[in-house]
Amino acid sequence: MENRILKKYPPKDRSYLIPLLQDVQDEFGYLPEQQLKQIAEYVGMSFVAVYGVATFYNQFRLTPLGKNVIRVCRGTACHVKNSANILTAIETELGIKAGQTTRDKLFTLETVACIGACSIAPVVNINEEYYGRITVKEIPKILSKYKKEEKLKVEHPIGVE
Known part of the structure; x- marks a missing residue:
């Protein structure tokens, strides 16, 4: 330190x-x-x-976060709109549970009490992007976007020609 x-x-x-x-x-x-x-x-x-x-205190982490932090809202509006199914779909797709990070350190999955976007429930936040009125069917496509971005970074790092 x-x-x-x-x-x-x-x-x-x-x-x-x-x-x-x-x-x-x-x-x-x-x-x-x-x-x-x-x-x-x-x-x-x-x-x-x-x-x-x-x-x-839940503000502290004992393990490093993944490059992409996924936050699934579990607030009342999202709960009513089946955010539990969204969470389960993400857990299944990534092979981790809420509070965990994938082995490749690409994703960390968290649940939050409320994101504050109830009008577009259910809501998932990944880094700075919000996905509202999200469905289970959209999960693989959304996650593949971040996987592709990482693959491009690895294949074509900035400053290397």
């Missing part, structure tokens, strides 16, 4: 645990175990206690 992160906070002061965890996650994209151990030592807590805090 960057010492500059630790240096922002006084040592042996547990009151800074949450901001420290937030800064480390901002730096790495998640909370690696080695960094949790360093934080525990720095603030004077056990690793188990720090791990407990990191797993208690």
Whole structure:
């Protein structure tokens, strides 16, 4: 971990645990175990206690996110419009469950309480794109778009001719 992160906070002061965890996650994209151990030592807590805090709050991640983060809305409007079927279809298509990342690190699947787009329920958000009034039949086509984009990046990296 960057010492500059630790240096922002006084040592042996547990009151800074949450901001420290937030800064480390901002730096790495998640909370690696080695960094949790360093934080525990720095603030004077056990690793188990720090791990407990990191797993208690759902803002923290212990594994890296995939390149494409899929968020399936499970709010009331989406629930009524069968978002459970959408979630199941995505899980089946990717071979993962909500909260997991594909082995190739291309997709992370999450559920959210509400995306805030109830008028176009059911809604799925992938990165910055929203898919409203989505149907199960559309899932393979939508996911293949992201798979193709990644394949193109691998085959034709920027700066390589």
